[in-house]
Amino acid sequence: MPSLVKDVINIIVFNYNEAKLQIIKESGVQPMERNDYLTRIFYIVLMGFGFPIMRYMSIHFDTLNNNAIRFLSGGIFFCIICLFKFREEIKTILKDYKIVLSLFLLAIFMTANMFLFINGLKYTSAISGSIFGILAMPLGIIFASVFYSDERKIVTNKRFIHGAIIAFLGSLFFVLNSHHSNGNEIIHIGYIYLTCAIIIQSIQNLIVKKLALNLPAIVISASTATLSGIIFLTIAIYTNTFNNLREVPFTLITGLIFAGIYGMLTGMLMAFYILKKQGVAIFNMTQLLIPISTGIIGYITLGETISIMQMISGVIVIFGCILASKREHTMRTKKMYSIGVIGLGQIAYSIDNDPNRTIIWSHIKAYNNTDNSKVTCICDTNQDLVNQVKNECNIENAYIDYDSMLLNHKLDIISICTPISTHVDIIKKCVDAGVKKNFLRKISIILIKRSSIYC
Incomplete structure (x- = not known):
């Protein structure tokens, strides 16, 4: 006894x-489950590489072609895995029209989200895209807490609220102190694109959380990436944008294919997995740490600069993240x-x-x-x-x-x-x-x- x-x-x-x-x-x-830590660490590091890669490709490809190839590459890769490992889950999807409609709705949201996000990266910078992931935090968490009781448990804690406010203000301070070589009008357009993208992402995450109750993250990723890729490809062909690929070197297209697989593995599969296992609030808190790796890798690969004021802003964001995570750490111990x-x-x-x-x-x-x-x-x-x-x-x-x-x-x-x-x-x-x-x-x-x- x-x-x-x-x-x-x-x-x-x-x-x-x-x-x-x-x-x-x-x-x-x-002790806190080790897998939770490892998943978040890998996600943060891999996304740090992902943002510079996406920005590089957004400069060399039209947005429609960029997303069509990236999503179809990752989607086909996931589908091959699902055909071998998740046949029963595929049968479940085909038998339930509600799941089919939810997946199609998710693909539409993902299409709009990535179209706006890629355009935002094209006119701003890799680290700006990462920072807007932070700006998505309060909106995403509010949405999640309204619809899910488990999310409310986390976000109603005072430490979490104070930390979230500090991180939000720090990220705004970062954006207001950004300096780019582009004209002010183009930069503002890029921020508008990114703002619309994070609003759509907040709704999109709720759909993912709901679907994740019945389906593995990779099955959701496979259907979402493939359907979104088909939508982008259809629009690209209809607008004759797809013909522009004839002028692009084959090696660059090959690079985009591999970048698509990498991007879907990190930005979609790992993100969906964290949403499924740890929830929307924890996923958004994880996003707060991505600018650290993004800034370092963007500086090394793309020659982007970070001012002293941005560094101060980054410290504020990290402090807010740590403060907001205090309750999560205590709860998970x-x-x-x-x-x-x-x-x-x-x-x-x-x-x-x-x-x-x-x-x-x-x-x-x-x-x-x-x-x-x-x-x-x-x-x-x-x-x-x-x-x-x-x-x-x-x-x-x-x-x-x-x-x-x-x-x-x-x-x-x-x-x-x-x-x-x-x-x-x-x-x-x-x-x-x-x-x-x-x-x-x-x-x-x-x-x-x-x-x-x-x-």
Whole structure:
């Protein structure tokens, strides 16, 4: 028992006559997941190379041709991988017209976003494009917090708010102190393009987060890149812009193809992966650190300059980022417990839909209202109910067979909210699967009589 108590972060106490839930947090801490750090670090470094590459190509190619080749190159590359590794997910997409429409809508947003963004880079600089990723932070986070409760948990913290404001003001200060060799009119046009791009990106990220509940990041990336590439290619052919490629050296076109694959791997696949696993707020905070690598690489490869005032602005942005990330670091130092819920009846979910109730009673809502527990799997024999709860509560994995759920996921805690007669068989399989904490809707006398199977 002592070792079990040490691991517990949430103790769920059930009264025999009522199903009231209470969660008691443990004080122990665990290290932040290493994969989260590595993903963000790789993204920041690789995007630092990505912005100068995009700017270089934007100078040598028309925007339509540039995006058509880049997106199709990356999209075809992803599609080949998906045909070998994600055939079942592709079948799922084809069977659900809502997913198809969402992917097509995402492609339209991505097309508009990149058209504006590439034009913005063309008339400004690589680091300006990176800085506008910072300017997208407050808008993107506001949008996300309106539609997703998990994002609201992060952004309502005072440290996060203060840090976000400091970073936002620092990035504005950077833009106002930029100096370029181009005329002022062209620079202003570039900033207008980038502003429109980040507004569209904020909406686009919400669509990605929604799709990521059902699809892997690479499948979303494959469909988005391919559809966007087709749209750009169609417009380029219709406007006769595509004919301009005849005058471009083959080596430069080849370079654009590889730049497209690189760009889709970093700017799309890795971005979508962070959005899926860590959320919109954390993705936007990660964007704040990209100017550091972008500025260094832009200086080395493109000869761009950074003034003293811009350096000061960069320090302000970094300080704001660190301040805003304080709560995220603290929250993630505690082990995030993965929760499974079997049975989606009243006590598991729907009881909190009663407008007359003022406290949380359901398992799912209680878990999701703590900082370090998350319902990652649900199961019920009713497929329609499973889909409904999955969509309404933003749960990644849903099953109609709990054996499959236990086989595919390593869960820390499972709530069993099924009829009492099923408890014995379910809890035995949970114990066999290595689940240390199982909580029942009610205490069953049958369990007491058959308790020897757990001794």
